[in-house]
Amino acid sequence: MRYRGGGGLRQHLGMERVRDLSQLPKAHLHLHFTGSMRPATLLELADKYGVRLPDALTDALVSGEPPRLRATDERGWFRFQRLYDAARSCLQRPEDIRRLVREAAEEDLRDGSGWLEIQVDPTSYAPRLGGLIPALEIILDAVETTMRETGLGMRVLVAANRMKHPLDARTLARLAVRYRDRGVVGFGLSNDERRGLARDFDRAFAIARDGGLLSAPHGGELTGPASVRDCLDDLGAHRIGHGVRAAEDPRLLKRLADRQVACEVCPASNVALGVYDKPEDVPLRTLFEAGVPVALGADDPLLFGSRLAAQYEIARRHHGFTDAELAELARQSIRASAAPQDVKKRLLEGVDDWLAQEAR
Known part of the structure; x- marks a missing residue:
């Protein structure tokens, strides 16, 4: 039995039988590198290296409650970025990178993920790891080792930073293409989308697409539908990081659906950053019912408190x-991934098997 309240809220009653979502095979396409860290690992590394974390971050990690954030204005975004940068400063040695990748994979496996594309800007780690190329090679080596040891399919999406010069993005795009055979599958664009026009980065994305990489920029999170259109028109996006604000424009929804451009929707993140006030306000069903492929993602579980x-x-x-609809969400995440066809086939069969099980 199911009841719907305001905003389509589903009320769970004691007699309702549902399947275990951690057993549902799925792909994880929106997970940032530092943001994937376990809270306990961050506290341990901060102590090891003598890094004083902001009180707001330490209190949140100790209490288990995510820090209070609201990034819909520039001051709020700066505060969020400050917490993120503090966490990143604790990743100082190759063994820290290897630990983060291994633990991110373990968490994903626990949540039923069979394929993970982790997003990283290697320039952020280069100063402590010997330079840009060594930093990316350390990350890719860690991913390869983790895949071998855990069995999780895992690849890397290299992301440029909107806050930096577009020439830096071109450098990263060339580097990403160079390491395509080592595990890089896509190229992204992250940070505050209110800064840096998408078209400023068009050349970098052309380099990435010409080199066979997926185009997966962030858009339609902190700004409206125009940001999503810019990602499509200027960056040739195959997927959109977030993209939820597209729900405000029916014609844009149709365009995304017609092209089957997936939106990497991160509900907990959207609420934590103040994009929407409540979980039920996230336009997940609007996207889904418009035929827009959706790949649910955790974004930065370290700061937002929930995983896949x-x-x-x-x-x-x-x-x-x-x-049945949750199974379809899982299928959409798998189809939108850069996983090889045999991996997609195995995961899709696993989704069917999950749905065929008797609910408990």
Whole structure:
């Protein structure tokens, strides 16, 4: 039995039978590198290297409650970025990188992920790891080792920073293409989308696309539908990081659906950063019912307090998604990934098997 309240809220009653979402095979396409860290690992590394973390971050990590953030104005975004930069400063040696990658994979496996594309700007780690190329090679080596040891399919999406000069993005795009055979599958653009026009980075994305990489810039999170259109028109996006503000423009929704451009929707992140006030306000069902492919992602679980399976639970609890619809969300994440066809086939079969199981 199911009841819907305001905004499509699904009320769970004691007699309702549902399947375990951590057992649902899925792909994870929106996870940032530092933001994937376990809170306990960050506290341990901060102590090891004598890094004084901001009180707001330490209090949140100790309490288990995510820090209070609201990034819809520039001051709020600066505060969020400050916390993120503080966490990143604790990754100082190759063994820290290897530990982060291994633990991120373990968390994803626990949540039912069979494929992970982790996003990283290697320039952020280069000063402590011997330069840009050594930093990327350390990350890719860690990914390769983790894949071998855990069995999780895992690749890297190199992301440029909107706050930096477009020439830096071109350098990163060339580097990403150079390491395509070592595990780089895509090129992104992150940070405050209110800074740096998408068209300023068009040449970098052309380099990446010509080199066979997926185009997956952030858009439609802190600004409206125009940001998503710019990602499509100027950057040739195959996927959109977030993209939720596209729900405000029916014609844009149709365009995304017609082209089957997936939106990497991160519900917990959207609420934590103040894009929407409540989980039920995230326009997840609007996108889904418009035919826009959706790949749920955790974004930065270190700061937002929930990982991949929890995003599916938000869809179930706050948007009334049935198990059949949740299975379709998982399929959409798999189809939108850069996984090889045999991996996609295996994961899709796993989704069918999950749905065929009797609910408990």
